[in-house]
Amino acid sequence: MLPDDENSKVSVCANTVFEIWEQNKEKRLTQLLFCDLSTPKNDAFNVYDDIRKKLIDKGVPESEIEFIHNANNEIKKKELFSKVRKGDVRIMLGSTAKMGAGTNVQNLLLASHDLDCPWRPSDLEQRGGRIIRQGNHNDTVHLYRYVTKDTFDAYLYQLVENKQKFISQIMTSKSPVRSAEDIDETALSFAEIKALATGNPFIKEKMDLDTQVAKLKLIKSSFMSQKYELEDRVIKYYPKQIKEHKERIKGYDRDMET
Structure with a gap:
């Protein structure tokens, strides 16, 4: 496997997520991370596991990081969303399809990260709509979009x-x-x-x-x-x-x- 590039957008994203997590420990503010490519797989490298490992290595408790893909039925989804709304889970990763419309976890959301660009403008709107919505207790929120030059x-x-x-x-x-x-x-x-x-x-x-x-x-x-x-x-x-x-x-x- 190639050595990790600290300037890659995955590494930059992980650093940004960690900084926001650390700065808002007391308020337990939450973050969403969208990535439609390289979703979790049991037998191959994927961005989700890589970011989780990076965050855990920096000091984020594993229990505060969740993948939407693990909530594979409505009951599990409701339980996961409830944890995010309470700030028990502070970082949730998912694709636009699984974490777009119907994901109402805005209460404590401070930042949303787009690690890739989806195929449709409506998908970007759906991503932003998870955090910019009524019921968010934060006066200011942050949207991050990560791109790599010449790609x-x-x-x-x-x-x-x-x-x-x-x-x-x-x-x-x-x-x-x-x-x-x-x-x-x-x-x-x-x-x-x-x-x-x-x-x-x-x-x-x-x-x-x-x-x-x-x-x-x-x-x-x-x-x-x-x-x-x-x-x-x-x-x-x-x-x-x-x-x-x-x-x-x-x-x-x-x-x-x-």
Whole structure:
């Protein structure tokens, strides 16, 4: 087996999780760690076991670390979620499918860690939705996304960015044209992560400029929408209203004469 790289995103994630765990011992605040790849297996290396070992070696009690995959029925899930809500289990690892929708453990959640990028924008929203939700007792929470330069991470975030652009176009009326050019703030954050993952400073600079251009396009699109609406009112709505009011005034005049 290759030697461990202390600068790998798994090692960096483990260090971050441990620091947060140690700083919040008294309050027993909790953390979630999402990873869709390299899930627990009995007979092979996987990221879950590696992170757990790293955390235990640093001093985290094994009883405070749990995998959602071990809760293989509804009764066990309820028991595990209850432990997380109470702070008995302070670090829970799982995939988006198993630890996304329906995972209501937000009470003491302080941090959520995305070790990989899922295939769909909705999956990232589901991950963030576990911690950013009503019932969380913390005023401030932290979302961490880990990427490695010059790896498949850039491609995945590119894919998610493109999907988010398409979805944003359909779900909003920001663009009056048929082709989708505008992207919302969520898509922009995916683009920024993708740019950081490439490791090329010129790509990062271009992405920053693209982000500024995209935001300006959103502002322009919103302005044009309001402009078209006002023009429509001036051309159609207001003349109709004026005509109706004039006819009503004539009617009142006739009523007064009789």
